[in-house]
Amino acid sequence: MSAFSPSIIVFDLDGTLVDTAPDLISALNYVLDREGLRPVPLSAARNMIGAGARKLLERGLEVDGRAVSLADLNRLTKDFIDYYAEHIVDGSRPFDGLEAALDRLEAKGHRFAVCTNKLEWLSKLLLDRLGLTARFAAICGQDTFGVAKPDPAFLRETVARAGGRLPGAIMVGDAGPDVGVARRASVPVIGVDFGYTDVPMTELKPDRLISHMRDLPDAVASLGAA
Numbered sequence: 001m002s003a004f005s006p007s008i009i010v011f012d013l014d015g016t017l018v019d020t021a022p023d024l025i026s027a028l029n030y031v032l033d034r035e036g037l038r039p040v041p042l043s044a045a046r047n048m049i050g051a052g053a054r055k056l057l058e059r060g061l062e063v064d065g066r067a068v069s070l071a072d073l074n075r076l077t078k079d080f081i082d083y084y085a086e087h088i089v090d091g092s093r094p095f096d097g098l099e100a101a102l103d104r105l106e107a108k109g110h111r112f113a114v115c116t117n118k119l120e121w122l123s124k125l126l127l128d129r130l131g132l133t134a135r136f137a138a139i140c141g142q143d144t145f146g147v148a149k150p151d152p153a154f155l156r157e158t159v160a161r162a163g164g165r166l167p168g169a170i171m172v173g174d175a176g177p178d179v180g181v182a183r184r185a186s187v188p189v190i191g192v193d194f195g196y197t198d199v200p201m202t203e204l205k206p207d208r209l210i211s212h213m214r215d216l217p218d219a220v221a222s223l224g225a226a
Helices: 021-034 042-048 053-063 070-086 098-107 120-129 152-161 176-184 213-225
Strands: 008-011 111-115 138-140 169-173 189-192 208-210
Touching: 008 152, 021 042, 021 053, 021 070, 042 053, 053 070, 070 120, 098 111, 098 213, 111 152, 120 138, 138 152, 152 169, 152 176, 169 176, 169 213, 176 189, 189 213, 208 213
Parallel strands: 008 111, 008 169, 111 138, 169 189, 189 208
Antiparallel strands: none
8 A cells, every 4th residue: 555645635726727817817907008008918928827916917017117116016906906806707717627637536535725826815706606615625825824835834734724634635736836835845746737837837847747637637646656
């Protein structure tokens, strides 16, 4: 019998579970347009996502070379979040094959949690609107514990809140912070290559790499058998 028997699978949210880019970039462009700045094309902006709303807005402003005061950034971030919350599932959808993969994994006894640099209430709102909330034993955002990925405390606390143990956890994500938090917490990590990252997932060298959610159950099983 393997010494490693994964029971808790912890997911990143944006770019891993849900393709949220259309609504995030729409909210970004709403704010930019109101400030008299050029919109950012969706194709160019996908890789700006992943570090939270404030960082996305900062990156969007940098594209046009705009420097803003802290007070203005705080104001624009609030406006961004307000608009995004109103339009959170206009175009956002779970990645193809997600629910079937979760069904297969749940049948094997696995439980699930979310560890995201998105705000907790926005994460819960998104998953609730998509009918996915009940799938997860814990949904934790950057404000839940006061730390963000890749701080390993974030992953440890998420696993604990979900009722699991770190030695029985796997991280699944699409970008450097996901691989980083897993490595720092000594947890195996499965990378997806269809998300949002400025460094290709192949270069980040996760323990397993998948290109479609249908491949997730086999990737999890292979880690358990390793």
